Amino acid sequence: MTHEIVQQVEALAPRLAAAADETERLGKLSSESVAVVREAGVMRMLQPKDHGGFAAHPRDFAEAVMAVARVCGSTGWVCGVGGVHPWEMALCDRRVQEEVWGDDPDTWIASPYMVGGVAVPTEGGYTLSGHWQFSSGTDHCDWIFLGAAVGDAQGNPLSPPRVLHVILPRRDYTIVEDSWNVMGLCGTGSKDIRIDGAFVPEYRTIDANEVAQGEIAAQRAGRSETLYRLPFWSMFPLGITAAVVGITEGLLTAHYGYQAGRTMATGVKVKEDPYSLYAISEAAADIAAARTQLLDGISRAYDLADAGRPVTFEQRALIRRNQVSCAWRAVRAGDQIFARSGGNALRTDNPLQRFWRDSHAGLQHAIHVPGSIYHTTALTEMGIEPAAAQRILI
Structure with a gap:
């Protein structure tokens, strides 16, 4: 339902x-x-x-x-x-x-989670300084999550590293205006964030590793609901890839409406051209498959957690592999649609070009980089234990 x-x-x-x-x-x-x-x-x-x-x-x-x-x-x-x-x-x-x-x-909360600063321990918490990029929707948010490396007294990150997600109110950070000048996803306002020596109380931090595993953070927070026992790297990529798949669905819908009455340069109406109709349906099937596989992955993780079973690293890797693949599959299908939309699809008053640009911009996010995810998932499928560096973002 x-x-x-x-x-x-x-x-x-x-x-x-x-x-x-x-x-x-x-x-x-x-x-x-x-x-x-x-x-x-x-x-x-x-x-x-x-x-x-x-x-x-x-x-x-x-x-x-x-x-x-x-x-x-x-x-x-x-x-x-x-x-x-x-x-x-x-x-x-x-x-x-x-x-x-x-x-x-x-109240809305912004991010980014990528480490952009160092949190130096001090009495009752940390002193934080740094510069972060890509804070989507930040103009409309009153609080923010930021990735920070815990540092020593001199401000050098610890080795081995320890990463926190720190939480700050709007008064404690600066949004860098005119720092989002891009060709796609232009309206996200994903601006830079700067902080110079803000105090972050200990209770406004959470260990990134605990959140990544899901169950540990939920137990510490006293949350028994299935939703909050899921791993971070299954949840956070979900929303981003869902946006990319949805954008390609918008591209497809706009394409249907545009092509229904269009006559090609050859004088043939698109609705009467078997080659165009074949390509449209093939692309539509790939976008639909991307949607289905994305929803299937998070549903499987949810069912495991709901049954009181852990979502293992191997299972998380498979979910991430498929999630990355969903984004690329949908965008490739969108390319096939856009390539058959004619020159007028390039005009700025035609939404087709905006959907096409936005879909490609969405692939640029770090969670859509396939190399390390595919590599690590293949190792786990072979029963080979991946190295620590290969387990990042899974």
Whole structure:
């Protein structure tokens, strides 16, 4: 059964579609796009119920992200990234949960998680400095998760490294304006973040390794719900890849509408050309397969956790391999569609070119790099233990 939030998104889709061009021009989500996402409740899907969320099945969350991305890729991307942050916040100290959501359960949280600074231990917590890129949707967020390496007294990262996800309020960091000038996903406003010596209390941190494994962080946080016992590297990539698949679905929908009445340079109508129709259906089947495989992976992880069984590293690797493959498969299919859309598809008033650019921009995210993931998964399938460096992002 379709989740109520997905139904809400589909009902509000015309408003999102109408705001998509403004979102791209602004370089961040338009006020209308933000209003629609808030009204639909997408950002609260993975939020715990004790803080006004839905604690939904992650499959439903992915479908909601796809529904948003089908009409506006940038808004779908922000939902896919930002919508996972309430899931991790549920694993954090209850004090910071209350700080973030106590007055407003619709407070949005930004990131990025890649290590961009060093947290130096001090009395009661850490002193943090650094520079981070790609903070999607950050203009609309009041708190942020950041990846930080724990350092020594001189500010040098420890060896072996220890990574924290640190949580800061808007007053403690600077958003670098004019730091998001790109060719795709322009409306995500994924700007840079700078911090110079901010104090982070110990309770506003969480160990990245504990979150990666899922079960440990859930036990520490006192969360028994299945949702919060899932591994980070199954959950975080889900929203991002869901956005990419949804964008290609939007490209396909726009292509159908555009081609239905189009006559090619040869004088043949597309609807009467068997070669074009074959290519369209082949691409559509690949996009549908990408959607199905992505949802299947997170559903399998959920079922394991729900049965009280651990999601092993080998299983996590398979989920990641398939998730990466879903993104590339969908975008390759989108290329076949766009290549057969004619010269007018290049015009900026044609949404086809925006969906095409956004889909390719989505592949640039680190979680879509296939090499190390494919390499490691093949080793595990052969029964070979991968090295520590090969286990990163899985």
